[in-house]
Amino acid sequence: MEALASTVQRDPTAYPYQFQDDPYLSPRTSVEFKLFSLSQESGRAAAKYFVNSNPKLFTKDFAEPHIPCLMPESVALRLEEVSQEALEERISLRKVSAAVEMYDQLLQSGTAVSMETTHKLLDLICLYCDRDPVQEGTPQTEDREEEEEDRRRKPMGRRAMDFLKCTWKENNNAERIFNLLPERDARCYSALIRGMVKHGAYAKAFNLYEDLLNNRLSGEDQDTQRAGSSALLILDEYLLRSRIELLNQMNEQKVRPNLLTFNSVLKALRQCSFLAKTFSPQILNEMKALGIAPSLATYEHILTVFFYKSGSNMAILQDVLMELEGTSFTCQDPNDGEPRCLDNKDLELGYKVHSLVEVGENWRLLGDSYQQALYYGRFFNLLCLMEHIDVVLKWYSRIVPSVSAPPSGCNLLQALDTDSRLDLLPTIWKDIKSLGHDNKVDLVEELLCLMARDEHSAEVQESFAACALDVKSVFGERPKKEWSTSSLSHISILLLRANKLQKAWDMLQLFKDKNRVPSGALLSSFLTACRCSASPQRAVELVQLSAAFSLPTTPELAKRTLAEFELNDKQR
Known part of the structure; x- marks a missing residue:
């Protein structure tokens, strides 16, 4: 398929492929792009809910070849006896409460549970914060409704620590099972640390990470290191030097940090005011020393520290683009797919950014269709402001509507006016x-x-x-x-x-119907047209219309009509 695709070029007159299912519903503006994408995702979620809620109604499979991922998931429990197999079945079906209950029954019966199964159980409980996951399309529980209401009531514009709500419950089943374990390895600590970080218990997560180090466990799991660094970095911006010590501890324990570890550190440094400009280059140099190639998220964090805060340090952006020139990226970090569009009046920079977008499949990292439309809209507006009209029209034919809706502002009209x-x-x-x-x-x-x-x-x-x-x-x-x-x-x-x-x-006549008053200059133009077409009656009606609107130009129109037209006695 890739070989066939390489033989053709993009059709600038066609909509993007994902919008061609129904031409009538094809989006035409950036807002419609977003609405279309959200509607598609909502439809998929609704279909998935009905299929998984009623698997008995979808037993026929006409697909050739058979595609298992498109068939309804099995959500009913088959094993009722108390056994480790029944526990693993409940874990695979993400039945949190049922899995915890089965685990307790196994302990009460004296049956040993393997460490691997215990790891899976802890991961499940920590992922969903000791609650059964809400299936897509089902009504919200009271707790979740309260959380949504609290989130809506929080004022906007405050720091993340002010409105992040901790949903991690004290002494929940994850902590209880963890404390009951006769032996705890780094994998068990990892599950709890990641769960605590995910659900807002940052202080507890870092304390547990310190406990992991005090117990002389290696912490070889990279997710443990990332969770521990996230727990530390979110606490307070004045603990910056302690955050750097976390990387030193990893070095002492001969634990090699990965890209996600460094990116989480850089992301947290964005909240650390001027100190971030001191430490972020050191983090970047450490990455290069370890042979870890930065991702797009890495550079985005660096630019946030040096560019977005000051708004004037364009040299950093120039250096980043020079280093990335000709590079093809793949998504390695969740933040790689969260691009930010810059508003600046530097045409050369705009072309450099766009040339980077066109390398390989880098355009996929622009995000969804709404983000792509936002990027191309700003790029085209920059061209309208700074480029010659022939070049603007060339880009216009390439961009609209194949990759973006046309800009809704007047920049293109102004560009046409500027170049006559x-x-x-x-x-x-x-x-x-x-x-x-x-x-x-x-x-x-x-x-x-x-x-x-x-x-x-x-x-x-x-x-x-x-x-x-x-x-x-x-x-x-x-x-x-x-x-x-x-x-x-x-x-x-x-x-x-x-x-x-x-x-x-x-x-x-439309002026009269809409109760609008025409200007004297417009009526004068009409009178000139009446003279050219030799229409004295219309000239008289024009004077009457001006008098009806009580325009101050009425005497002048009457004088011109008497002088320029041959009128009968009644018209005079």
Whole structure:
């Protein structure tokens, strides 16, 4: 499949593949991208819930070849007798309460449980915080509803330590089973430490990690080291030097830290103010000394410390991009898929970042479709501000709509105005209309204003008039959309310049219907058009319309009409 894919190029006129199931529902804006992706995920979760909740209704398998992962999961318990096999079955089905109950029954019957099974049980209890996991689509329990309500009530903008709620219960089943063990190895400590860190008991996690070291256990499990460092790093920013001592302890015990260990340290250093700028380069040098290649998350943490905080240290960003040039990345850290878009006015930097995106499959690390649309939108806005219009249009044809919806702002229109390419506005309007931006009143009014500002050749004026009529028809289909006086005036002027007098006269009627007051300059343009078409009656009606609106230009219009037209006695 990869070989076949390499023989073709991306079609710039087609939507991304994941949005081609139903053309009617294809998203056209970044917000619709996000809604579409969330709807897809919600649908998958709902389908999975119904399949797994009613496995007896899905026993037929017509797939060839057979695909086990698409078949309903077995959620019913088959083994009822007290045995280690029954315990492992409950662990595999993630039945936390049932697994704990079976473990207690085995201990009461005097049956020994293997250390490997005990490790799995501790992992299960710590992962779900001693509660049965809530299946997707089922109602929330009271405890979870209370947690959600507390989270919503917390004020925004506070530090993470202020609103992270500890859900780890004192002396829960994980701690009880851990204390009952005659022998505890590093794997048992690892399970509890990771569970405590995951559920907010950071102080307990670090105390348990110190207990692991005091018992002279090697702590060879890399997840133990990562959990221990996470527990330490979250405590308080003034314990920074103690955090560095954690790495020294790992060195003394000859435990080799991995990429995730260093990334967790760097992530925590982001909260440590100016001290982070001192220690983060040391961490990066230590990684290189150990031969550990940084991931995207590593550089993102470094940039956060040196760039986002100050907003002016562009040299760091230049150095990072120079080091990453031509590098193809794979996702090694959960934070690798959480990109951040920078707003800057450096075109060269923008091209360097985009060239990195186009290496291999680095574009996958931009995130979901919403994040990709956000990135391409900002990149295109930078081009509109800094690049020549021919280059902008070249990128426009590559990006829209194959990888992103068009930007909804006016940067593209301003770029066309700057380079005197307003003749392309009708083409841009077709994209605006087809891709769902015609409901943005500010954007449409900016388009009409640019077309009506200056006079152009007859051919261009004809295309502008056709575009204006199309805008009028779109607004006419939406009765809730209120016409502004400026929009009516711009459309009228465009129709007059294209010698479409009858259609322009219909616009004056629309002024009256919408209770809008035309300007004296617009009525003067209408009078000039009436003279060119030798229409004295319409000139008189124009004066009457101006008088009906009590415009101060009425005497001047009447004087011009008397002087420029041959009127009968009644018209006079």
